[in-house]
């Protein structure tokens with residue numbers, strides 16, 4: 656039996672032993688796919704024929720890039736394979752925290768490498784809007800697993816579920832959702848601070864500190880105290896921990912001693928910051944973004960308004 660090439664294995668995640676011997680010849684696959692309208696060549700099931708086909712498509716395309724122009728079904732197969740092969744999610748946003756930062760955090764915490772495509776001008780946004788990449792004409796957009804995902808919460812949900820950061824059952828997920836939604840409320844309040852006019856900044860900062868220390872932090876402090884465990888939900892690391900840590904650090908940027916009355920949040924911060932993937936993300940030179948500065952505002956306004 657012919658060996659499955661590593662590349663084909665990377666595409667489908669199958670090994671030679673898991674698939675059937677060849678049943679199809681090298682020609683006519685475009686017609687086969689067109690006629691039965693299914694994803695795989697034979698019996699609507701992944702088979703050896705698919706492995707061979709994808710290998711052949713990629714090999715021939717390397718030599719003659721336009722070879723598939725008359726075979727739309729095969730183009731789809733080739734595109735899908737390339738997307739799966741490229742592996743890394745691609746993040747489309749500006750080079751700033753904004754609504755993408757929690758997604759960066761989640762991917763980094765899950766140990767997933769990602770690429771970034773930064774919008775530099777309004778034209779870059781318009782181009783994505785015009786080519787149909789943005790379902791609601793907005794970013795963040797993440798190319799992942801063959802999808803162009805938009806809506807930051809939907810993207811974060813998908814990543815969390817895919818990487819087992821979303822609890823072990825529905826009730827844990829519900830708890831994680833409640834914690835995360837509240838964290839997002841505080842995170843968004845902090846995020847809008849840079850956009851406040853000079854005469855409103857002080858009042859806005861006071862609101863952040865009030866909400867953080869009186870509404871949100873006491874809840875997480877109590878959760879940790881009551882169950883005595885290291886993580887917020889189910890005694891295991893979840894997206895709630897990642898997103899809480901992100902927001903604790905943002906709150907400290909607003910007021911360095913904001914955690915003074917929350918000893919368990921302080922130890923939570925130290926503990927989770929030391930998780931290897933997170934530790935790496937917190938180091939200089941990572942894809943984590945700095946807080947938005949006054950000087951960044953004109954560029955951001957020009958892109959989004």
Ligand SMILES: N[C@@H](CCC(=O)N[C@@H](CS)C(=O)NCC(=O)O)C(=O)O
Pocket residue numbers: 753754792793794795805806807808959
């Ligand atoms: N609910 C959306 C909101 C997305 C959103 O407001 N995106 C802004 C940038 S942060 C945008 O694309 N603005 C351009 C526009 O609305 O035309 C999400 O969470 O992803």
